Amino acid sequence: MLRATLKSLLARKIRLVLSALAVVAGVSFVTGTLVLTDTLNRTFDGLFANIFQNVAVSVRSTNAVDNTSGTSSRQPLSASVLDTVRGVDGVREAFGGVDGTAVLVNPRTGKAFDTGGGPSLGTNWDGGSQTSAVELASGRAPRGAEIVVDRATADDADLRLGEQVTVLTNGGPTPYTLVGTFRIAGQDSFGGAAVTAFDTATAQRVLLAPGEFSSISIAADDGISQNELRDRIARVLPTGVEAITGKQLTDENANTVQEAIAGFSTFLLVFAGIAVFVGAFIIFNTFTMLVAQRVRELALLRALGARRRQVQFTVQLEALIVGFVGATLGLLLGAGLAVLLRIVTAAIGVSLPDGGLVFRPRTIIVAYAVGIIVTAVAAFVPARKAASVPPVAAMRETFVLPARSLRIRGVAGGALALIGAALLVLGLTTASGKGAAAVVGIGAGLAFLGVSTLSPLLARPVTRVIGSPLPALFGATGRLGRENAMRNPRRSASTASALMIGLALVSAFSVLGQSIKQSVTDTVRNNLGADFYLTSTSFAQGFSPDVARSLRDAPGIELVTGLRSDVVRINDSKKQVTAGDPAALPTLLALKTTAGDLRALGRGSILIDEDTARDQKLSVGQEVPVVFPDGPTTLRLAGTFEKSPVAGQYLISLDEFSQRFPTNTLDFFVLAKTVKDADLTQVRQEIDATVKPHPNVEVRDQSEFIRQQENQVDQLLGFIYVLLALAVVIALFGIVNTLALSVIERTREIGLLRAVGMSRRQLRRMVRLEAVVIAVFGALLGVAVGSFLGWALTIALKEQGIDTFAYPTPTIITVVIVGGLLGVLAAIFPARRAAKMDILRAIATT
Structure with missing residues (x-):
């Protein structure tokens, strides 16, 4: 049975490749996300460890709101605290640090330097301190009206030593002379941030206040542990000031970055899960068709003595092999995707610390688990059907697998859809936190499964309507294309369902985006009394x-x-x-x-x-x-x-x-x-x-401000659409796969059509029209489900100010048109394959 399975797979290499593609795409997205996340975590962990390697203890004000790094503002420290710390036994050196915001003005353009989303940081130069991890790359340390900047920023802005550079700080725009560049912990850039350093007196004046510090970094004498020195220092500190070890400081900074990376990773993994979910539909449809095509082959195995369990094992083994091959390729492509994401972030100006890709065992396990388990589960029902083939079927050329009543599917699909919709609304409107996300995810999955289960009931009447213009436009070719789409409603529905999921999410976010834009317009016009609006050119960064x-x-x-x-x-x-x-x-x-x-x-x-x-x-x-x-x-x-x-x-x-x-x-x-x-x-x-x-400030009137907010929504939607495109591409592979297998299944029929006079061109057109009808059916299903999901999201976000529901009719029409175009693209390979068939061999096929 094992040899028979392997020979069956190798005899149909194209089928193996097409089946594995759906697995490859989903697994590569999952793998790429995990590799990128692990790489960034290790890179930033190493960066912070190097930055604070010489800091034994850090002194700072307590924060009663959230006493962790990177949260609400802390009170500054007075110079007297620095003097007190320096007098503690075991302190080799104590350095007062000053931190704030300093935006460079590019002297070439006269505009604020674009960091690509990274912050513009100001600090005091600590290159001579024993607690420091910075080193000059060129020039010298700053004095008075002078600055030094990180080397990556200097290179990106083409800054030259000795030239005047304007810096925007609390005190407004001030010109400084650039006298040097520096590296941080061996890196040219601090995670994409633009860092400007002044001497201490200047930094206090323009970033904080004279005689004040943001924190104090302390180097220890030899033989004194971080904990011991921290305890000594803590005993002499005034109320409202605390001491933490260098390790705590490193962990806090690393954890802050890890939380941000974890949120981004979860966001990407959601779309990876969508891709895997769509791929499962493709695999199910593929193996269902394969079993139907191999009825006589499976029956012969039964007739030769194979048991039901062996036949089922044969099909499941094929699925496992497909899953293994797909997972292996997806693992390799995932690594390439992680590299590509790093290149893209660098291209848009977000410079990441150097570091090789990190392949944790968890990533490899997840990749194979996703590929193999999803494929095995998706192929389970087709495998059960294969086991049900009676041996007598080998003697009957016309035998087909029995199909269950669509009435049962209707009841089951309706129940799943209703339960899914209820959970979706419940999760969006009442639950909160991670529990809400889980409820929404389960609800959305059940809703999609419910609609997919119901879709065979809709396939025949809807495809009839969609294809009704085809006979008038293309004659007999159009009629045959429509009839082929209607012939097997289960197959057409399953193929369309994969496309439905991707386009449903596109439609949902389109509805949500249009509602957000309309809500913003209404809010600005009804809830703001200003005529002009001034904002920063840099995201999440203020101005003087x-x-x-x-x-x-x-x-x-x-x-x-x-x-x-x-x-x-x-x-x-x-x-x-x-x-x-x-x-x-x-x-x-x-x-x-x-x-x-x-x-x-x-x-x-x-x-x-x-x-x-x-x-x-x-x-x-x-x-x-x-x-x-x-x-x-x-x-x-x-x-x-x-x-x-x-x-x-x-x-x-x-x-x-x-x-x-x-x-x-x-x-x-x-x-x-x-x-x-x-x-x-x-x-x-x-x-x-x-x-x-102040070149970091933009001025807009009311209409310009509304357009800016709408553009920001469009940019976010564009990013989401790019991620959803993977699910749509997988669905496209599904249509290709279904049509290719359908062509093989109808080999004799195609030969007869060619024999009675159908030209190659007419045959290609027939396959294309069948694909268009199926794709438009999937697009209409997607628009219907997506419109409901978009409405539910809009209602759920009412408390966040999204209180206007708006329907993007032009976008929805575009989605349906795109669905039809995808059908044309998907039919290119199957249509060419059908047209190239030898007529006599096709007629002789059994």
């Missing part, structure tokens, strides 16, 4: 508060506020708090007062949206417990307002914010409103002139 201060004196401007944001704790949970000018906030955010006086906001007070205040049983005048990074306090509730998707739940004044978050000094957003009857064109010119010294 001088911009907002300068605009207040600009002609034609009535109200201006900068907005800042950070994290606090309220009722033992992290909450985002937004700060602005109390005199301008109510108007510029179009806030509607429900209680109290919104303009009474100031030091020691807070504004809360009405729903949140009601949930917490708060009324105007009450004290609200709030935990800031420097510790707990209470703020008086000055007023409540109707829920706003822009303002968020909590508002405080900029004065209160500056006191509580002294290191978070940059605005992420500035809103400006003109005086009544102002000439907007002239005011725009005044604003442009005011912000010209």
